[in-house]
Amino acid sequence: MFFHWLEKNPFFFASGISIVIAFAGLIEIVPNFAKAARPVVDLKPRTVLELAGKNVYIKDNCMSCHSQLIRPFKSETDRYGDYSLSGEYAFDRPFLWGSKRTGPDLHRVGNYRTTDWHENHMLNPAEIVPGSIMPAYKHQFTNLADIETAYAEAVTVKNAFHTPYGPEFKGTRAAWEAHKPKVLADAKAIADDMKNKDVKEAVARGEVPEIVALIAYLNSLK
Amino acid sequence: MQSNAALEYDYSLAKKFTFLTILFGFLGMLIGTIIAAQMAFPELNYLLGEYGTFSRLRPLHTNTVVFGFTVSAIFATWFYIGQRVLKVSMAESKFLMVVGNIQFWLYFVGALIATVSLLLGISSGKEYAQYEWWVDLVVVVIWVLWGVGIMGLIGIRREKALYISVWYFLACFLGIAMLYLFNNMSIPTYFATEGLGAITHSVSMYSGTNDALVQWWYGHNAVAFGFTVPIVGMIYYFLPKESGQAIYSYKLSLLSFWGLMFVYLWAGSHHLLWSTVPDWMQTMGSAFSVVLILPSWGSAINMLLTMKGEWNQLTENPLIKFMVLASTFYMLSTIEGPIQAIKSVNAIAHFTDWIPGHVHDGVLGWVTFMIMASLFHMAPRMFKREIYSRKLMETQFWLQTTAVVLYFTSMWIAGITQGMMWRAVDEYGNLMYSFIDTVNVLHPYYTIRALAGVMYLIGFIMFAYNMYKTMTSAKEITEEPQFRTPMA
Numbered sequence: 001m002f003f004h005w006l007e008k009n010p011f012f013f014a015s016g017i018s019i020v021i022a023f024a025g026l027i028e029i030v031p032n033f034a035k036a037a038r039p040v041v042d043l044k045p046r047t048v049l050e051l052a053g054k055n056v057y058i059k060d061n062c063m064s065c066h067s068q069l070i071r072p073f074k075s076e077t078d079r080y081g082d083y084s085l086s087g088e089y090a091f092d093r094p095f096l097w098g099s100k101r102t103g104p105d106l107h108r109v110g111n112y113r114t115t116d117w118h119e120n121h122m123l124n125p126a127e128i129v130p131g132s133i134m135p136a137y138k139h140q141f142t143n144l145a146d147i148e149t150a151y152a153e154a155v156t157v158k159n160a161f162h163t164p165y166g167p168e169f170k171g172t173r174a175a176w177e178a179h180k181p182k183v184l185a186d187a188k189a190i191a192d193d194m195k196n197k198d199v200k201e202a203v204a205r206g207e208v209p210e211i212v213a214l215i216a217y218l219n220s221l222k
Numbered sequence: 223m224q225s226n227a228a229l230e231y232d233y234s235l236a237k238k239f240t241f242l243t244i245l246f247g248f249l250g251m252l253i254g255t256i257i258a259a260q261m262a263f264p265e266l267n268y269l270l271g272e273y274g275t276f277s278r279l280r281p282l283h284t285n286t287v288v289f290g291f292t293v294s295a296i297f298a299t300w301f302y303i304g305q306r307v308l309k310v311s312m313a314e315s316k317f318l319m320v321v322g323n324i325q326f327w328l329y330f331v332g333a334l335i336a337t338v339s340l341l342l343g344i345s346s347g348k349e350y351a352q353y354e355w356w357v358d359l360v361v362v363v364i365w366v367l368w369g370v371g372i373m374g375l376i377g378i379r380r381e382k383a384l385y386i387s388v389w390y391f392l393a394c395f396l397g398i399a400m401l402y403l404f405n406n407m408s409i410p411t412y413f414a415t416e417g418l419g420a421i422t423h424s425v426s427m428y429s430g431t432n433d434a435l436v437q438w439w440y441g442h443n444a445v446a447f448g449f450t451v452p453i454v455g456m457i458y459y460f461l462p463k464e465s466g467q468a469i470y471s472y473k474l475s476l477l478s479f480w481g482l483m484f485v486y487l488w489a490g491s492h493h494l495l496w497s498t499v500p501d502w503m504q505t506m507g508s509a510f511s512v513v514l515i516l517p518s519w520g521s522a523i524n525m526l527l528t529m530k531g532e533w534n535q536l537t538e539n540p541l542i543k544f545m546v547l548a549s550t551f552y553m554l555s556t557i558e559g560p561i562q563a564i565k566s567v568n569a570i571a572h573f574t575d576w577i578p579g580h581v582h583d584g585v586l587g588w589v590t591f592m593i594m595a596s597l598f599h600m601a602p603r604m605f606k607r608e609i610y611s612r613k614l615m616e617t618q619f620w621l622q623t624t625a626v627v628l629y630f631t632s633m634w635i636a637g638i639t640q641g642m643m644w645r646a647v648d649e650y651g652n653l654m655y656s657f658i659d660t661v662n663v664l665h666p667y668y669t670i671r672a673l674a675g676v677m678y679l680i681g682f683i684m685f686a687y688n689m690y691k692t693m694t695s696a697k698e699i700t701e702e703p704q705f706r707t708p709m710a
Contacts, residue, residue: 010384060278060343071569089429095429132264135275
């Protein structure tokens with residue numbers, strides 16, 4: 001019998017396993033690659049500050065409890081807004097859909113929450129939403145966001161995947177120094193809407209606390 | 223070339239990985255219990271500042287259980303089973319011993335580095351694949367070393383035909399290698415620029431919907447090739463050994479093995495039902511998930527039928543109890559999964575606590591029970607002492623069984639309640655509940671789950687203590703037991 005022969009020939013046995021398990025991936029994953037990556041009309045890549053905020057979101061693992069995927073059900077579109085489209089995620093590396101909603105969906109949170117709301121909420125969630133089981137993220141008010149890494153990420157995706165960042169995005173230190181004032185200006189615009197004095201002072205000094213970047217990112221989710 | 227002389231197997235690596243299995247099992251379950259308690263009592267989040275929040279600890283829990291506990295157990299059992307079914311001692315090859323020892327130390331140091339990196343929040347953002355590119359490289363080296371160990375041992379084997387367990391360990395090695403490599407493809411941003419930013423950071427090769435597809439093709443099948451395949455490999459060896467019964471059907475094992483290999487990989491997209499993944503893929507994921515019942519139940523039924531006519535052993539030998547319960551939970555878990563993969567059920571179940579409920583009846587009831595049973599079976603044969611206490615083992619069994627039942631029932635109720643409340647509308651078609659209402663109503667279930675966690679953890683500590691006493695002070699045995707594991 002064929003299988004008895006296989007059991008005595010480990011090389012062919014291992015090859016057999018590899019071929020059988022690779023099959024599904026080839027059929028299910030490969031065909032989608034060309035199609036699904038097309039961005040929706042007017043989709044803009046995230047600014048460096050927003051990217052830094054996305055990295056804060058990942059660092060504090062917000063996707064453990066929050067999804068960014070509105071399913072095509074009336075209950076979801078009533079609660080969160082229009083259902084999600086594939087093309088909206090075209091520049092998201094990694095995707096951040098999440099797999100569990102311990103808290104609500106955030107895909108369009110920028111439409112209905114403000115900078116001010118987020119600021120208070122991150123300091124003390126239970127005060128803003130009584131009964132909330134979300135931890136406070138006070139450390140985001142003192143930790144600094146890594147905007148240089150976010151810039152390096154923007155340049156990397158521009159060069160490797162043609163993500164449409166402008167011609168000024170180059171992987172050199174000089175280009176980064178030239179771009180930095182833009183990031184600080186974006187940060188100042190967010191900090192202006194905040195109350196926290198320490199955060200405002202840090203931004204005035206040319207630093208970007210994590211909370212500022214995170215709010216910039218959350219506001220961009222629309 | 224069959225040799226009749228009794229072989230002296232070298233268990234040094236199996237022992238080392240057994241210690242790690244117990245260590246990481248304890249840590250993983252401890253962190254799991256803490257985060258379960260945090261969901262019921264959020265005040266517990268603030269005990270360690272930034273490093274003690276639910277969000278930081280949750281990936282630490284999953285990674286410690288998956289890559290710490292389960293992978294250690296896979297290695298431990300491989301270094302035990304491999305030699306025995308291939309009829310060759312590790313000690314016969316200096317090369318394989320050196321490779322195995324490098325694998326062990328690299329794995330131990332790598333696990334510590336990985337733990338610290340997750341606590342610091344250095345993460346690539348993908349569930350169960352959070353390690354950044356530099357940790358991934360270490361993981362790949364460890365895995366390749368293990369592969370060399372497997373192939374090497376197969377290369378110098380005396381037993382010509384590969385026993386069923388070897389098929390499964392081989393599939394575990396190949397499957398995880400393929401999945402891990404493709405899902406973790408990323409570009410380090412530091413090297414793609416003039417050295418800007420953090421050297422630790424990278425960006426995924428895939429974006430959006432594609433990234434999701436690759437991630438869940440990985441995520442679901444990491445379960446397949448980490449939590450199913452090697453554990454089935456263990457039970458195919460340890461159940462016949464412990465019960466003294468031959469496997470019920472060779473044909474059935476053949477069918478379920480190749481069936482599992484072929485069908486499992488298709489099912490990953492059932493994690494993406496109602497998402498932006500093309501409809502035909504969602505349908506495939508659904509359909510293949512249902513088909514997956516056949517090979518899964520094939521193995522489980524083969525195990526249960528192996529006990530045919532010997533059910534009295536269930537009352538006489540607690541280790542048989544562990545293995546039979548494990549098979550039963552495997553059946554429960556592999557019928558529950560397909561049910562959740564039906565699109566209409568998934569519409570309610572997805573994003574809710576029913577999903578962690580499902581994962582845990584699999585991991586606590588099937589994987590951990592089978593791993594503990596395997597180590598209990600191995601211990602007297604490796605340490606030449608009988609199991610320290612049968613009574614402790616019995617107590618542990620009932621405590622943990624109760625814990626698993628409490629865990630999954632509370633999470634079933636919590637999940638379905640949550641799913642129904644999210645979609646509930648009043649007579650005018652308006653949503654009836656705000657999101658926070660659905661959080662508040664879950665408090666009792668979260669409390670029950672945390673309690674179940676504490677119970678299971680206590681059971682695991684009993685297991686660890688029993689193993690420790692077995693290694694150090696139980697009664698010595700001179701001859702290796704033929705089948706039933708001796709215990710006091």
